[in-house]
Amino acid sequence: MKTIEVDEELYQHIAGKTEKIGESASEILRRLLGLTPHRLPQTQIQKGTEATPKVSINQDELCVFDVLNVEELNLQKGVVGRFLFILGALAKVHREKFDCVLDIKGRNRLYFAANEATLLESGSSTNPKQIPDSKYWVITNSNTTKKKSMLTDVAIALGYTPAEVEKIREML
Missing domain, CATH: 1.20.1380.10 (Replication modulator SeqA, C-terminal DNA-binding domain)
Structure with a gap:
């Protein structure tokens, strides 16, 4: 699993750019950066109990709260x-x-x-x-x-x- 740390402001910015239900962090960033869509692996922003939200590739850890806008x-x-x-x-x-x-x-x-x-x-x-x-x-x-x-x-x-x-x- 690859993880990157983002500050709260960046997390909110990325989450705020969601255009469709369940859009992953990777999909959002690819769209914002003008990159071609990439299907695997799907990356989602996960905001856990840590002070710094993380982006995770482990699909099994996702829950509805990670994607619901x-x-x-x-x-x-x-x-x-x-x-x-x-x-x-x-x-x-x-x-x-x-x-x-x-x-x-x-x-x-x-x-x-x-x-x-x-x-x-x-x-x-x-x-x-x-x-x-x-x-x-x-x-x-x-x-x-x-x-x-x-x-x-x-x-x-x-x-x-x-x-x-x-x-x-x-x-x-």
Whole structure:
């Protein structure tokens, strides 16, 4: 793993230049410097408990808080927009295991599916929407409490700690 140290001001500047959900520090810097995109390895800014934020190449250490742009989250239209935005960030960070959402269901209802048709067939008024930058779909006609519950279930399935789960929930 390669690590570089950046001061807080530089970290904030780089993070503030994010144009799309989950954009890595490497992608941001390449864009800003006019370099061609490079796919591997993906580098992300990680702001840990240290006084100096670090840039890390270890993809396994990423979590949604490393890529989620709070300013962009706040620009989303309503609860549904924020719900999809958060799910999109989770899907981006956890591409390899995000299919675990397909196991999250209600007592008599599907919440997630690999396609729109499956959710449309699962009940009336599901109002399915595609999770941004993913192949997955989610129902969006549930109330805010149920959406928070769904985010909780997703975060738990992806291995977040109880404190992190609560923080994700409260973003909605």
